[in-house]
Amino acid sequence: MIDPDHIDGQNTHDEAHVLEGLDHLRRQCERRGLDLDVVRQRLARFEVAIPSWGVGTGGTRFARFPQAGEPRSVHEKLADCAVIQQLVRCTPRVSLHFPWDHTDDLAGLREEGEALGLGFDAVNSNTFQDQPGASLSYKFGSLTHTDAAVRRAAIEHNLACVEAGVALGSRALTVWIADGTNFPGQQDLSRSFERYLESMEAIVAGLPEGWMALLEHKLYEPAFYSTVVSDWGSSLLAAQHLGPRARCLVDLGHHAPTVNIEQIVARLVHAGKLGGFHFNDSKYGDDDLDAGSIQPFQLFLVCHELVQAERRGALPTDLATMMDQSHNVTDPLESLMLSAVALQRAFAQALLVDHAALEAAQQSNDALVAAEVLRQAFRTDVDALLASVRQEQGGALDPLSTYRTSGYRARIAAERPAPASGGGGGIV
Numbered sequence: 001m002i003d004p005d006h007i008d009g010q011n012t013h014d015e016a017h018v019l020e021g022l023d024h025l026r027r028q029c030e031r032r033g034l035d036l037d038v039v040r041q042r043l044a045r046f047e048v049a050i051p052s053w054g055v056g057t058g059g060t061r062f063a064r065f066p067q068a069g070e071p072r073s074v075h076e077k078l079a080d081c082a083v084i085q086q087l088v089r090c091t092p093r094v095s096l097h098f099p100w101d102h103t104d105d106l107a108g109l110r111e112e113g114e115a116l117g118l119g120f121d122a123v124n125s126n127t128f129q130d131q132p133g134a135s136l137s138y139k140f141g142s143l144t145h146t147d148a149a150v151r152r153a154a155i156e157h158n159l160a161c162v163e164a165g166v167a168l169g170s171r172a173l174t175v176w177i178a179d180g181t182n183f184p185g186q187q188d189l190s191r192s193f194e195r196y197l198e199s200m201e202a203i204v205a206g207l208p209e210g211w212m213a214l215l216e217h218k219l220y221e222p223a224f225y226s227t228v229v230s231d232w233g234s235s236l237l238a239a240q241h242l243g244p245r246a247r248c249l250v251d252l253g254h255h256a257p258t259v260n261i262e263q264i265v266a267r268l269v270h271a272g273k274l275g276g277f278h279f280n281d282s283k284y285g286d287d288d289l290d291a292g293s294i295q296p297f298q299l300f301l302v303c304h305e306l307v308q309a310e311r312r313g314a315l316p317t318d319l320a321t322m323m324d325q326s327h328n329v330t331d332p333l334e335s336l337m338l339s340a341v342a343l344q345r346a347f348a349q350a351l352l353v354d355h356a357a358l359e360a361a362q363q364s365n366d367a368l369v370a371a372e373v374l375r376q377a378f379r380t381d382v383d384a385l386l387a388s389v390r391q392e393q394g395g396a397l398d399p400l401s402t403y404r405t406s407g408y409r410a411r412i413a414a415e416r417p418a419p420a421s422g423g424g425g426g427i428v
């Protein structure tokens with residue numbers, strides 16, 4: 001991890017600047033009749049999990065350009081996650097993906113996490129790739145495959161993920177399947193969905209007490225004509241069919257272009273079926289870009305729906321919020337830190353909405369003022385607040401420069417020689 005003295009030294013250097021910003025924000029809040037301390041307390045409880053697969057360099061279907069010091073095992077991934085958490089202090093859990101993160105010693109991994117200050121969030125199953133030595137193939141589907149034996153294998157893999165999650169202290173299983181077709185007529189659209197429901201019934205039936213199944217939909221890719229769980233409608237239908245232990249997970253990149261994601265969030269809250277998020281950003285499709293890097297206003301509006309739901313007591317307290325990003329041209333640790341901060345920023349801005357003014361404007365159909373109330377909160381510079389909450393929790397006022405000046409990347413580059421086959425294609 002990073003030397004705490006290094007963090008303190010950097011913080012001392014940045015402190016005056018942050019205090020100045022905080023002072024300005026306090027005066028702004030006073031003028032607007034908002035209590036900054038209440039916002040601060042809520043913000044201090046904001047958390048988002050790190051995807052274990054996000055600390056390695058991603059790639060596209062064309063190529064992958066690995067960088068020095070990439071983690072070669074789940075242990076090294078945890079070490080990198082611990083550094084992110086050390087600096088930003090709002091990422092105390094890691095979301096594992098199996099079998100990518102397979103280990104025979106789950107109890108040991110849990111202890112390792114604890115020693116690093118990390119817990120484990122939802123576990124993710126992988127039936128979108130064939131595993132070495134597998135006798136059955138997912139080429140034509142997994143939970144919805146026409147062959148019952150393949151469906152059984154996919155169900156069993158999901159149940160094995162749950163078992164691993166139990167050993168790690170997780171409480172949720174995220175299920176994303178790549179099942180779908182490339183040609184009209186390739187599969188029966190209704191029957192594939194029925195097979196999905198039947199397979200998911202078996203998985204939900206195997207969940208231990210207190211566990212939740214998170215159903216993740218995605219419009220397209222790798223299937224390009226139809227995907228079995230393609231949209232929030234299919235996801236909601238399935239979650240309703242599967243009962244109270246199944247809920248929907250919203251990955252921000254998995255929607256049709258121009259879709260109103262904040263409205264989907266509101267609908268899922270209404271249905272009591274919002275289970276969690278995979279946060280990221282996109283311009284064209286499932287781009288897996290850094291959260292808040294393309295459409296920060298959309299992110300703010302999603303957070304606004306969450307804040308509104310929480311105010312009404314309608315937000316589940318066990319919401320599973322994670323990032324799901326692919327870092328192709330940046331240091332993944334830097335991207336994940338700044339993405340966590342971007343999420344925190346959007347949430348802080350949503351907490352600064354003047355709800356009384358918004359409701360009054362809505363009630364009197366004053367569209368302009370209603371929009372302006374939201375925009376005023378969105379325009380508020382909350383960076384000093386975020387920095388000071390981080391510092392209070394032992395983190396860095398400026399995570400990026402603290403990380404860069406710490407020499408962590410150079411150190412792990414020396415400690416982790418790249419495997420010979422580091423390049424090539426590959427997603428994630």
Ligand code: PSV
Nearest residue numbers: 124176216251278286324428
């Ligand atoms: C699929 O694109 C997805 O969003 C799912 O969450 C997978 O688990 C993850 O990406 C794999 O990178």
Ligand code: MN
Nearest residue numbers: 216251278324
């Ligand atoms: Mn996802």
